[in-house]
Amino acid sequence: MDLIKNALIGDVLNTHCSDPFGCLGLQESSSKKGLSLIVWQPEATAIRVLAIDADTELATMNQTSHKGLFSAHWPKESTRFHYRLEITYTDNSTFTMVDPYQFPNTTFVDPEHHQASLYKSQGAIRASAKVNDQLSIQGTRFAVYAPAARSISVVGDFNSWDGRTHPMSSNGDGIWRLFVPDINHGARYKFEIRAKNGDILPHRSDPYAQRIEQFPSFASVTCFDEKHQWQDEAWVKRPIEDIYEKPMSIYELHLGSWRRKGKNQPLTYLEIKDQLVPYIQEMGYTHVELLPITEYPFDGSWGYQPVGLYAVTSRFGTPEDFKALVDALHQANIGVIMDWVPAHFPADSHGLANFDGSKQYEYPDPKKGWHPEWNSLIYDFGKEHVVNYLISNAVYWLEEFHIDGLRVDAVASMLYLDYSREDGEWIPNKDGGNHNYEAIDFLRRLNETVYLNHPHCFTVAEESTAFSGVSKPTYMNGLGFGFKWNMGWMNDSLDYIKKDPIYRQHHQGELSFSMVYAFDEQFVLPISHDEVVHGKGSMITKMPGDTWQKFANLRAFSAYMYFHPGKKLNFMGNEFAQGQEWSHERSLDWHLLEIEYHKAQQTLSKDLNHLYQHETSLHYDHSHQGFEWISYDDNVNSILAFVRKAKDSDAHSVAVINFTPTPHDNYRIGVPKSGCYQVIINTDDDQYTGSNFNEKREYQTQTVNSHGRDQSIELHIPPLAGVLLKWLGDV
Structure with missing residues (x-):
């Protein structure tokens, strides 16, 4: 046993060896008298050494004084060789393996x-x-x-x-x-x-x-199955376009509860593919956004407590199946956004928490490393290996799964050291402030990496504060995101629409205020999953009034959202006025489409999407030049009127939304140009179960001053409705 490095062997026997190659496998004798093979198989009773490419026996190993530790010796003139081991165990079974310690x-x-x-x-x-x-x-x-x-x-x-x-x-x-x-x-x-x-x-x-x-x-x-052959070359190699000047209507969905089968079982990736792709095409959405599909142990977290950032959740199939879903969406010209969670992770014992007995991934001090709102751990953005782990993960999804966009969850919680903490529960930064400089640097590096290496891809921040420059480039001292969720618009508009119309006259500013800051960032207007859970009710249940008024309110709100500058995001079910509050444990209420009101809301959602895709005046939504108020202060009637303008042309449209059940026969508004204005959508049409109050489809301007303009039109404005009129010029 003089050939055996006794200290390392002792480590092997006691399972705390850090250098197994120093004592296992073929070892040269310290006296240079040949080669010794050391094998550690604790349950073995006998081991034969075989040639690696034949059944030729090279030696029968001897068990040492330590049970399970075997050795064999070859004389000095022997040269190193490769081998297999035939191992006999205590139950007399045999197994042949290639010893890893020879490589x-x-x-x-x-x-x-x-x-x-x-x-x-x-x-x-x-x-x-x-x-x-x-x-x-x-x-x-x-x-x-x-x-x-x-x-x-x-x-x-x-x-x-x-x-x-x-x-x-x-x-x-x-x-x-x-x-x-x-x-x-x-x-x-x-x-x-x-x-x-x-x-x-x-x-x-x-x-x-x-x-x-x-x-x-x-x-x-282990995951080496590469049977999926990508067919989305036309999509991934499409010309690079300015996404800020293109329509973006996002369908946010939770894969496990969009539709279900049999005994309340979720669909697989392949089953979802066959049903979702044609539905998204028909409905006219440009993108789908998936609630987190990285692996997570607890269903009730919806994926926002991930343990396994590199693993597609196995709930619905294999990684190759998920690739097939993404591929099919791309072939249908539909982009894929995934929710990505780099802000925090759960403390499950099989995950990253206290990974090697020390705080390798989380901040050591709970005042910085524990998230009191979500009872989860916070990544230590000051560690290079953590930053590399996260950025590599973002790149992984873009490169290996052809993901088009990352919606980064809970950005505000990353930016602020005192997020959801009381005084004394957080650690100030080096300047005594509440900004997490390390997280800010990480987010900038993340966005620079994405945009430098993947120009077709984009990032979106879920950020709910007034932090400056979230969607500004890093060279302008911004965070570098492509877009930011407009949480202010969402909160104000939902607070407004929930009010009885009789009180809305006192809250007109809640709708008009969004235009004060609408172009400070590149905004997405989100009506997300967060707005239809935890007792908030579905969108239709938020609406006041009787059944007709509820649906009319929802139609008017839908029009307001699509006419307003900003990209659009709606959670699944909103498109047909889902009845129950969303639950991850059941399917959406697809049976409601048998009811006229719900079917009509779905039709309106489809028409708004297709209108948005084709009406260029609605695309220029990141610049003051694409928007102009006509009237924002008609509090008494709760009416908004504004102009949406196309870039580099005179093309424009006029949006009018009436948030009361009172119609108006002759409501005059000033317009930018003389000529004919044609109604291209009216949410009060009877095809949407509206009252069909406004049957007139075209209006000719008059040289009558209104709202500070020389030209005006006199509209028939329906109750609780949105109307969009397109300027046709002199017809």
Whole structure:
């Protein structure tokens, strides 16, 4: 046993070895008298050494004084060779394996990558070890960053989840590595980590795992299945356009509750593909936005408490199935946005919390690292490996799954150190303020990485404060997002529309105020999932009045949203006036489409989307030059009137919305030009179950001064309705 490095062997036997290659596998004798092979198989009773490419026996190993530790010796003239092991276990079963400790080069040589594509070198990577010119051994190279660990083993079905048999190796850079032959696609695994204090931690899922099983195992799964062949080349190679001057109507959906089958079972990715794509096409949405599809353990978090940022949730199928869904949407010219959660993560024992016995991913101090609102942990944006982990993840979704946009969740909670905290519960920054400089730097770097490397893609911030420059470029000292959710518009407009029309005259400013700041950022107008849960009721239940008035209010609100500058986002079900408050545990109420009111609301939603796509005056929504008030102060009648203008042409349209049930026969408004104005949508039409009060379709201007303009028209304005009129010129 003089050839055995006793200290390392002791570490192996006690499962806290950090250098298994120093004592396992073929070892040169310290006396230079030959080669010794050391194998550690704690449940083995006998081991034969076989040639790697034949059944030729090279040696029968001897068990040492330590049970499960075997050795064999070759004389001095022997040269290094590759081999297999035939292992007999205590139950007399046999198993043949290729010893991983004969391939140090494959274990230690990292695949080439940039920091923004760290996923190509960490986690479980398909790899091969060259034996000779004719033979290479296929397998999986595992790599995990855990600098505070005393030792780590990879465990899985391939070793009966025994942390003694596959200790990983660290070369001092904080990354633990091991190439394990013959592990291919679909192998279940985790990491068994021993902390510095000697404690063996609960098995951890791989932070870079591309697939993770559901409860109770939460096992990571090797994922090398590349059977999906992308067919969206026309989409991904389309000319780069100015997305700010293009229509963007987003259908936000939760995959598990859009539609269900059988005994309340969610659809698979492939089943959703077959039903969702034609529906989105028919309805005229330009994009879908998916609530988080990264893996998460608790259904009730809707994906906003992720454990497995690199794994598509296995609830609905495989990563390849999800690619097929994205591909089909792209082939239908529909963009795909995913909700992305870099702000926080849950403390589940199989996740990132206290990952290697230390705070590797979260801020150590709970005043900075614990989120009191969501009972979750906050990423430490001051650590380079955390920033690289997150940015690599963003790039992963854009590159590997062809995602078009990332809607970044809870940005406000990242920007402010005192978010949801009382005095004394937070740590000021170095200047004594409440801005998290590290998170700000991370967000800027994220956006620079996305826009520099993926010019077709964009980012959206869910940010609810007045933080300056969220959607301004970083060279202008902004955060660099492409868009920002307009939470102010959402809150004000919903507060307004919930009021009985008799009181709206006192709250006109809640609607008009949004135009004070409408062009300070690049805005998306969101009516999201957050507005139809937790006792808030569905959109239709927010509306006052009897049934007819409720639907008329919703139609008027829908028109106001589409006429207002800003991209549009509606949560699933809003398009047909979903009845119940949304629940992730059941399908939307599709049966309501058998009722005329709901079917009519769906028709209006479809018509508004198609109108928005084709009416150029509604596209120029990021500049003051695309908007002009006609009347914002008719409080008595609760009427708004404004102009939407196309870029670089005289084309324009006039929007008029009446938020009371009182119609008007002769309501005069000033207009920009003389000529004919044609009604191109009226939410009071009988096809939408309206009163059909305004049957007139065209209005000729008169040289009568109104609202400070030389030209005007006299409108028939229907009750609780929105009307859009297009200027046709002199007809």
